Structures are given as structure tokens and as C-alpha cells.
Amino acid sequence: MNRNDLSDLAAFAVVAEEGSFTRAAARLGMSQSALSHAMKALEDRLGLRLLARTTRSVSTTEAGQRLLRTLRPALDDIAAGLAAVGELREKPAGTLRITTGKHAAVRVLWPVLSRFLTDYPEVQVELSIDSSLTDIVASRFDAGVRLGEQLEKDMIAVRIGPDIRAAIVGAPSYFAQRPVPCAPQDLAGHDCINYRFTTSGAVYVWEFEEDGHPVNVRVSGSLVSNDMDVIMAAVLDGRGLAYIFEDEVAEHVAAGRLVRVLDDWCTPFPGYYLYYPSRRQIPPALAALVDALRYRL
Template sequence: MQREEAGDLLAFMAVAGERSFTRAAAKLGTSQSALSHTVRRLETRLGLRLLARTTRSVALTEAGERLLRTIGPAFAEIDGGLAALGDLRDKPAGTIRMTTSEHAAHSVLWPVLGPLLRSHPDLHIELAIDSGFTDIVAERFDAGVRLGESIAKDMVAVRIGPELRMAVVGAPSYFAQHPKPKTPQDLAEQRCINLRLPTAGGLYAWELEKGARDLHVRVDGQLVFNSMRMIVRAALDGLGLACVLEDLVAEQLASGALVRVLSDWCPPFAGYHLYYPSRRQPSAAFALVVEALRYREGP
């Protein structure tokens, strides 16, 4: 492969990852016109159209998707090999890129990464907050953070947080006008606050479980958000029942600002895990981050 060809492939990966020539050009430190010329040169050499361009968006063609799947792992392996050279230094150094949800970043990652960065000045961390699922190989992330039950089998998964629970909650002002639900079926008569999912764009079906019964309940109400924190705020204002992560409302439950119902239908489930490709060659910096984040049960 010629040096120019490698540069063209990297330019294509940047545009494919950002889905935008403008953002990719800013990321690469070049002009949009120069980047567009580079990608067209690659398409001409291959005799294939890799990107479908419109005035508002950039999408991958079938050929583009196949190329990205082919070269993404190869470049990720090269990045891993280069990062591994950091092992020859006296101190762990380099940049670790991770994709994570906002809740995981606040509750699990930052309490560990903040102190770690202060004690290792040559370590650099980039966190991309994204509630959807990201192809960490194609997008050239070192690792991702997601719930343990949603990680692909071909990834190495390291537990980095405790078990989680959902909580169905409402404000006292809401329950002053509505009876407390005693079963999931009672939710049909309640005003509930819906969560819009980031991936397919559908509404989250409340996942309730008791013994051998596993229910996915579709609820209805006046409000839909794509933010759990806004759902909590609306619940505090008495505008409906909410189904959110328990730790988001721990203080409000303790103070009585929110009241919990259906707690026997909300068992614990697998918490956050850090995951990365099994073929990855870990650098000293990456190994340091993984070990620092690894969850350890208390006494």
C-alpha cells in the first residue's frame, strides 16, 4: 500500500465516523474541500461510490460499509500496536478513547478517572457521551462502556460497577390524585412519563420482573423525554410516574420527595462493563485504566 492510499483510507474513515465532511475536516485539521477531493480520489481509484452525499447528510453506500468493516479492525490493530510502544516508557502514557452513556460517565467512570489522571500526567482520556450503541472497532475507540447484558460475545468484558435496579416512582402530589399501582397491569390507568430510545427511536417499554414473570409494559402519558434527568424532574413536579435507574432518585426517595411503587417488580440486573476487542494488544496505559476501573466487591 502506498502512503497516499493509506492517507485516503484514513480520510474516508474519518468522514464515515463523523457522517459529515465538515466535522471530519475539523477533526483532521484540513479543509472540507481538500477532504472531499481525497475521498473522491479514493472512489475513483476503486471505481466505486463509497459515500452518498446530500446537502444535509453523508451516508455510507453498501460498498462504503463493506470497506469500513474491512479496514476498521486493521487500523485499530495498528493503533493498538503503536500504543503498546508506550510500554517502553517509564510511565504509562497515551490517549485512551472510550464511548459511554452519560449515566455511566457520571456514576462509574469519572469517580475513578479523575484521581487517575491527577496521578498520571502523561495519560490522556477522551470520553464520547453517546446513549446509542457504537461500533468501537469501526469508530476506532479503544473501549466502550455498556450494561453487561448488551455486550457482544466477541468482546472482552470487564465489570466496572455494581448491580443496578430500576425504580418506579411518583411524587406525593401525584399520588394525592391517583391510586398507587399494585401490579404492572395497574399502569394502564396511570399517567406515565415515557423515555424515547436513542437507537431505533421507539419508546422504552418498562421492564418489570417478578419470579418467572418477565414483562415489557408499554405505558402512556402526557410527556416523552430522551433524558432520564428530565424524566425525574417531571416526576418531582407530579406530572406522572417514572421508571428510572434507582441511584438517580436515591436522594429524593430518602427525603420523601418521591415515593416508590412496584419495588418487588424491579430486581437487580447486571451493571456497567467496559468492553474491547479480544484481539486488542493492551498498552500499559490501557491496562492501567482497565485495572483502575475494575469493580471490586466491598467487604
């Protein structure tokens, strides 16, 4: 393999990931025309068409997909080797890309990151807020943050927060017209604000527990949303009952803006974990972040 092959293969992987010559060229720090020429030269040397080009996007052909599946592990090994060399530096440096949900980002990550970024000025953290269960390997993230019950078994997971409880809440104006539910089954007679998952399209089933046994209830109401800020605004306006993490409604409950019900049915469940792929060499910046985020009772 000559030097051009290696650099062109790495560039091909970036083009395939970005699906755009413009974005890939910006990421690689080269002109779009130079990148397009390099990809054409690579295809000519291999005698195969790797990329299908349109006026708006770029996608991989079947041959390109097969090559990409072979390339990614090799490029990961190279990246890990470079990271290992980087350990010789005194301070962690570089960019860490992390996928996380909004609640975890605000309540768990940011209080730690605020100090971490001061302690490690050569580290840049990119947070991608996404409620879906992103494949961090395929999407080239360094790590992800999800609830303990949502983790994939082949990942290294580090606990970064306490157990979490949900709260069923409604505004006083809502309860002025409706009775207080005494059990999850009573929710059938209430206007409940539902949350719809962005990726699967499924509506969240409200989860409770009685004597160690799960009790799941499908609720209905006049509003469904995939954004918790909208649900919070709606419940404060008296539009119905909402199922929200208790730390997000604690101030509203204390101030009397919301009333909490079915408290005894809402038991704690595993909190947030930082997870990342198993590697022989973990990048120094990620190792420092793991240590900073690690939950200590």
C-alpha cells in the first residue's frame, strides 16, 4: 500500500460518514475539488465505484459499504494507537464527542463539565443531545450517556449519577376539576400528557411498581409530544397529568405550582451511566472525564 492509498481510504471513510463532499472537505481541512479528485483517483485504482453522487448528497455503493466495514476497525485501531502515543503528554487534550439525552446533559453532565473544562483547557467536549439510542461506534462518538436499563452489554459502563425516581404531577387547577388518583388504574379517567419517542415512534408506557412487581399503564389524553419542555409547560398550564423525573418538578411542587400524586407507586430505578467501547487504550481525555464523572456515594 502506498501513502496515497492510506490517506485516500481515510478520506473515503469521512465522506461516507458525512454523506457530503462539502462537510467532509471542511472536516478534513481540504478543498471540495481536491477531495472529489482524490475519491475519483481511489476508485480508478481499485477499478470499482465506491460512491454514488447526486447534486445534493453522496452515498456508498455496495462495494463502498463492503470496503467501509473493513476500514472502520482498522481506522479505530490507528486512532487508538495515536491516542496511546498521546498519553505521553502531560495533560489530556483533543475533542470528546458524547451523545446524551437532555435531562442527563443538564442535571448530571454539565455540573461536572463546567469544572472539567476549566481543569483541562486543552480538551474540547461536544455534546450531541439526542433521546434515541445512538450507535456510538457507527456514529463515531467517544462515549454515550444513558440510563442503566438501556445499556448495551458489550460496552464498558461507569455509573455517573444516583438512582432516579419519576413523579406524577398535575396543576392545582387541573385537580380542581378532577379527583386525585389513588392507584395507577385510576389514570384511565384522567387526561394524561404522553411522550412519544423520536426514533421508534412509540408512546411511552408509564411505569410503576407494587410490592416489587412492575405495573405498566398505557394512558391517554389530549396532548402527545416528543419534547419534555413542552410537556412541562402543558402540565403547568393545567392541561393534564405528566410523568416527569422528580428532580425536574421538585421546585414546582415545593412552590405549590404542581401537586404530586401516586408517590408510593414510583420507586427508584438505575440512574445514568457513561458508556464507551472496550479498547486496549482509552484516550487520556476520556479517561480524565470518566474519573471526573464517576459517581461516588
